[in-house]
Amino acid sequence: MNGADAVMQTLADNGVRACFANPGTSEMQFVAALDREPRMRPVLCLFEGVVSGAADGYGRMAGHPAVTLLHLGPGYGNSVANSHNARRAFTPLVNVIGDHATYHQKYDAPLASDIMSLAKPNSRWVKSAKSADDAADLAAEAVQASFGPPGGPASLILPADCAWSPATRKGPVLAAKTRAPPSGAAVDAAAKAIRGAKKPLVLMGSSACGEEGLAAAGRIAATGVRMMADTFLARQPRGAGRFSPERMQYFGEAAIKDLDGVDVMVLAGTKEPVAFFAYPNAPSVLVPDGCAEVTLADQAEDAETALAALADALGAPSAAAPNALSLPDRPVGAIDARSVGASIARHMPDETIISDDSVTSGMGTVMQTRTARHHDWLGLTGGAIGLGIPAAVGAAVACPDRKVVSLNGDGAAAYTVQGLWTLAREKLDVTVVIFANHTYRILGVEFMRTGSGDPGPAAASLLDLGNPRVDWVSIARGFGVPAERCETAERFDEVFASAMTGKGPMLIEVALA
C-alpha cells in the first residue's frame, strides 16, 4: 500500500464514492489507486472547471462529498470559479490537488506555484501532506472538514512522493460534526419579535430550505408571516405539495421596494441580505430602515429544526395546506423563456433535478414549475457562470435514477462546454437546454444600471455574442451529444417531451433570437 492507496481507501472508508478527475503526471499514483478501490467511481472531465462543478452538483444531491483530482496550481486554478460556487453553496467537497514531490518543490520547476495561496480563498480547510501516512490522516480530516458545519470545499495538497511512498496504514474514520440545534433563547427571541411586529418576515438560507425546513416554513406562513428565501439556493425541493417561499429580489432597489414596511427580519440559516453588486446611489444592505434583524439560526446551525421550533412557538398549525399539482397548458407560437418554462413544467418527470445557470432566461421556468411534479432546484450560489452543465454531470452521477435538466444561458454554457463530453461518455440522463439569445443579456441591463450611459460600438461589441452565432447543435454533436434546435414553442414542447421519456444525454438549443 502506497500513500495514494492509503488516501484512496481512507476517502472510501469515510464515505466518498465518486472521483471527478483531470489528472496529470503528479497524480498518476492516485489514478493507479483507483483500480484497487472499487468503491470509488472515476469520472473523467476534459477541464477542471467541469471537475469542480460536477463535484459541487454531486455534493448538493448526495449530501456527502465527491473527491476531485486536480493537477497542481494551474489545474486547481481552472477549478476556482466552480469551487467558489461550491463554497457559497456550502457543498461538502474534497479536492485532492497533486503537487511536486516534497523534495522537488524547492527547485521551482515549471509547473510549481503557490497552491496554498490559490486554494485558500475557496477552501474551508486546506493542508499539504508531508508523508504517506500524513496524507492518509489528512484525507480523513478533509472529509470531516468538508461537512463543516457549514460545509464546503476541503483541499488536500498531495505531493507526488507522499503518493508513491509506502504507507504503513490507512487514515481513521472520522464522524462528521453535526449542526448545533438552535438555542431556546434564539427561538423565543424570534417568536417574540414576530409577535410584536406589524410586518414580520423570515429570510431562509440554503440550510433552511430542506424538506423539513420548508414544511416548517409553510406552517409559519399560515400564521401570516412572510417567508422569503435567498435569491440563490444550493438546493431547493420544489413542486406540488411543497411550500415555496418568496425569493429575495436580485436587484437591490427592487428588493428594498419588495421589503417595504417590513419591521422585523428573522434570519434562518442565512446572514444579513446584501445586494449582489453595488451601484452608484443604491443600497448595499437589503434591509429596510428601522427594520430589526433577529438571528434564529446562523449558517452553521440547524436552521430546519429552528424553523420547526419557531412554528411551534408561534402556535402554527401542524401542517400548511398543500398546493395541488397544476401544470401549464401546451404553449404555442413564438418560443420564449415563458413557453420553455411551460414545457419543462409539463413534461419533467417526478424527482427531476434542475441545474440552473440560465441567468436572464430562467425565470419563466422558476415560475411555472412551482406547482409541477416534485423536483430539486440547484442555484448559482456564487454567481460564477459556467456551473449549469458541470453540476448536471455531478447530480446525474449522484442520482442515476433521476432525470436531470440543465438550464443554461448561452454565454454561461460557453464557459464549460467541455462538460458535454462527460455527459456522452458516462451516458448520463441529462437534458441540456441552451437559451440562445446570442448576447450577454444581463450585462446590457447592468451596463445601464451602473450609470455607464448607452453602449457605444466598442462596449456593445463586448456584450454581443452574435458575431458569429454559436451553433450549439454542431458543438453538442462534436462532443457526442445528440442535439436539436427549436424555433417554436410547439417544437420545443415536442422535443422536450421526447427527451423526458427517453434516457441519456440530449441538448436542445432554444432559438430565442
Added chain:
Amino acid sequence: MNGADAVMQTLADNGVRACFANPGTSEMQFVAALDREPRMRPVLCLFEGVVSGAADGYGRMAGHPAVTLLHLGPGYGNSVANSHNARRAFTPLVNVIGDHATYHQKYDAPLASDIMSLAKPNSRWVKSAKSADDAADLAAEAVQASFGPPGGPASLILPADCAWSPATRKGPVLAAKTRAPPSGAAVDAAAKAIRGAKKPLVLMGSSACGEEGLAAAGRIAATGVRMMADTFLARQPRGAGRFSPERMQYFGEAAIKDLDGVDVMVLAGTKEPVAFFAYPNAPSVLVPDGCAEVTLADQAEDAETALAALADALGAPSAAAPNALSLPDRPVGAIDARSVGASIARHMPDETIISDDSVTSGMGTVMQTRTARHHDWLGLTGGAIGLGIPAAVGAAVACPDRKVVSLNGDGAAAYTVQGLWTLAREKLDVTVVIFANHTYRILGVEFMRTGSGDPGPAAASLLDLGNPRVDWVSIARGFGVPAERCETAERFDEVFASAMTGKGPMLIEVALA
C-alpha cells in the same frame, strides 16, 4: 472623466493597445471607457482562460503588454492557468480585475472572494485601488511592473466605485526599467571557465533567445562550445539563417545522459535546470555530478548582450555560417506527427508564428522547421495545457500581417476550445492544427515512469479520450471556424498549403488514430 477613463487612458498613454476581455457587472465602466479610448482594441473572449492566454501570446509577440479585463475572483480564477504560463514566459501583461465597490466589500456578497490571495502566485505585482485617482496611478505602475525585468503579469484590482467615481487626472507615463547589462566579471568568469573546461555547455533561457542572442550563440558554438536552450521557450526565432541551439531534454534521465561529461555549465538568462517532474529514483537537478555552474546572466539581466560579450571574450568569429533554406519533401502515405511537420515546414510563409501546445505530437514539426522559412516559436513555458488556441488569438492581434499556426494536442485543445470563436469573430489569420490521437498520450508515458505499473481499467479510462471521440470539425464549425479532417499525409499537405495561401481562421483535424 471617471476612474475607468483615467485607467484606460493611462494604459493607452503607457503603450497598451489591446484589451482581451470577458467582463461582468463590476467592469461595465471600464467597458464603457473603451468607447472613449480609440487607441485600445477590445477583443471579447468567451472564457477567461482564453483572455489570459491571448494576452500572453500578444505580449510575447508585441514586446509590450495587453490588458485583460476579468470579473472578480472567479473570473481571475479562470485565467490562472494561462497566467501561470505567462509568468513562466516573463510576458509583460496587465490584468485589470474588477472588484466590488470598496464600501461593498465588507458585506461578503456572493461574488466576493480574496482576490489578492488568488492573484499573488502568478502576479509579479498586485495592488488594489483605493480611489479613482489612485487607480490611474496604479495603472501606470502596473504597466511598468509588467516589464520587470524580468517581465510578467501585473494585476490591478479595480473596485467598481474607483471606476465610476470622478477622477481628477490621468496617471503618469512611466519608463520601463531595462535589463542590466552583464558585469565584466561575470563575462570573464564564464570565458575563463569555458576555456578551462573539457566539455563546456551554455544553457540559454527565453531572454537569451532573441535574434541577437541567437547570433551570439552561433558565434560561440563556432568555437566548439555546446549551446543548449531550455526545453520550453517563450519565443524563439527559428528557420534558415538562424542559429538553432540544442534543447534540454524533457525527461530528466534523458537530459542527464545527454549532458554526460559536461564539466562546465554557463547559465545565460536562465537558472539551474531541473526536471519538469520528480520521479522515484530520478534526479531533480539536471546538472551532471561534478559539473561547475557559472551564471553569465540571470533571468532579469540582459543575456543577449552578455552572450555577445562572451563571444568576443572567447575570440569567436564575427558570424557563424548560416544554415541554408532546406525544406522537406512532400510527405506521402499515413498521416503522423512527422508528415504533418513536413507539410508545415514546406508551406508556412515567411515570418509565421507557431503557437505550440502539441504535447507529444509537436516534435515532428520542431525538427523539420529548423531550416524552413523564418518563424517564431511560442512554447508552453509553464506546462499548463490550453495555451495553443488562446496564444494564437493574441499573436494574431499583435501581428495582423503574419500567419499564425496553432499546434494542439486534442486533450490540450479541449481546455480552451472557446478560443475558436474569437478567431472567427476577429477574422484572425490563424490555422489551428489538432493532433487527434484521442488520448492523453503523455500520461500513458508518465503513468509508467512514475512506477504506477500497468493501468487497470479505471486508470486506463482516465487516460483515454476515445469514448466518444471528439469531432473537431463539428466543434470548429459550431464556433464559426471552417474545418477539415485529414486522414492521409497527402491530404494534409494539400489542405495546409491552401490554408497558408488563404486568409482567416481555419481548423485542421489530424486523424492520428
